[in-house]
Amino acid sequence: MTRIPKRPTGLRRRAGAVRYKLRKRVAALRGILIARFFLPLRARRGAELLYAAILDGQTVNLHARLPRSARLPERAEILLKRRRVRWRTDARVYEGPDGVLLMDAAVLLGAEVGGAPVGDGRWKLRLRLRDGRRSKRCALLLVRPPVPYEGPTKPMEQSAATGARHRIGRSFTGNARVVTRTAQPSAEVVKVHIDHAGITVDFRLFGPGEELPWVEFVASGRVLEQDAEEVAPDVIRVVVPLDKMPPRHKGADQWDVVACFGNGDRLRVGRRVHDVRNPTRVFAMRQIAVTPEGLGPMIVQPRYTPAGNLRIACSPMPEAD
Numbered sequence: 001m002t003r004i005p006k007r008p009t010g011l012r013r014r015a016g017a018v019r020y021k022l023r024k025r026v027a028a029l030r031g032i033l034i035a036r037f038f039l040p041l042r043a044r045r046g047a048e049l050l051y052a053a054i055l056d057g058q059t060v061n062l063h064a065r066l067p068r069s070a071r072l073p074e075r076a077e078i079l080l081k082r083r084r085v086r087w088r089t090d091a092r093v094y095e096g097p098d099g100v101l102l103m104d105a106a107v108l109l110g111a112e113v114g115g116a117p118v119g120d121g122r123w124k125l126r127l128r129l130r131d132g133r134r135s136k137r138c139a140l141l142l143v144r145p146p147v148p149y150e151g152p153t154k155p156m157e158q159s160a161a162t163g164a165r166h167r168i169g170r171s172f173t174g175n176a177r178v179v180t181r182t183a184q185p186s187a188e189v190v191k192v193h194i195d196h197a198g199i200t201v202d203f204r205l206f207g208p209g210e211e212l213p214w215v216e217f218v219a220s221g222r223v224l225e226q227d228a229e230e231v232a233p234d235v236i237r238v239v240v241p242l243d244k245m246p247p248r249h250k251g252a253d254q255w256d257v258v259a260c261f262g263n264g265d266r267l268r269v270g271r272r273v274h275d276v277r278n279p280t281r282v283f284a285m286r287q288i289a290v291t292p293e294g295l296g297p298m299i300v301q302p303r304y305t306p307a308g309n310l311r312i313a314c315s316p317m318p319e320a321d
Contacts, residue, residue: 044067044068045138047070048064054155056159057157058113059108060106062107063102063103065101070101071101075090078090078091080123087115107178109166113162119182120182122178141174146168152276160188164181186207187204189269189270190202192302198239200238203236212228213267214226215257215258217240242298245300246296257311268309271310272308284303297316299314
């Protein structure tokens with residue numbers, strides 16, 4: 001939702017800087033306590049996670065080494081728990097090359113995709129080993145928190161299906177956990193298509209509810225209102241004719257795309273749910289030269305801003321030398 005933040009005063013900026021430094025010091029002290037006290041104390045009874053990451057924004061992938069005292073179970077499962085909500089999924093335990101037991105598991109997050117019904121908060125992760133009617137729970141110890149890797153892509157931070165954000169964290173005693181934040185209101189581009197008649201934008205909504213919005217194309221001093229329609233489950237389409245968007249100056253007119261709701265909420269339409277480090281380059285779209293009926297030729301170039309917002313530039317055709 002569009003909100004204009006208040007500009008912080010000098011006192012508020014200084015207070016924010018103090019809080020930031022304090023949080024960093026507390027986090028550093030917490031890390032030292034976990035590494036030097038809690039993890040060594042619990043290493044003999046807990047399973048050490050050798051790999052823990054969330055892939056595709058919604059699947060928790062785990063690989064752990066069980067303690068030496070563990071025996072090969074008949075069955076193993078991962079427990080995901082918060083308050084009264086519990087979710088179980090099968091895990092695979094097998095013997096490694098050195099005789100130590102290893103565990104692999106994948107936990108799908110999000111009831112909408114058939115996974116765990118996770119909501120806002122911190123979710124505990126446990127391993128349960130079963131032999132007949134007997135069972136034993138084993139803590140999953142996160143010795144080394146996940147480190148972002150280098151390259152053209154980055155870890156997917158948000159589920160493309162649900163809009164929720166998930167990350168791997170750890171408790172004060174070193175237990176791994178999933179930290180979830182439900183979808184915030186946003187409008188995510190599915191497809192942009194340009195032809196000589198107009199521009200078609202398909203997008204999905206996360207968070208705002210079931211109300212169908214209308215869409216405003218906004219440039220400097222100009223607003224075009226267009227009706228939207230649902231063309232597929234969760235996909236909304238808006239079409240704007242190019243003869244309504246002729247450039248008024250020698251430079252380009254920059255059109256922003258905004259989904260509007262009856263309660264006054266406004267959402268910039270853009271593309272933010274991805275794992276690309278440089279979306280302006282990877283998601284670049286071709287420009288097209290068009291001549292709307294009754295108007296001169298112009299160049300239309302859709303692009304994404306560094307913040308991920310969709311912007312459409314309309315400029316006059318350059319004159320030949």
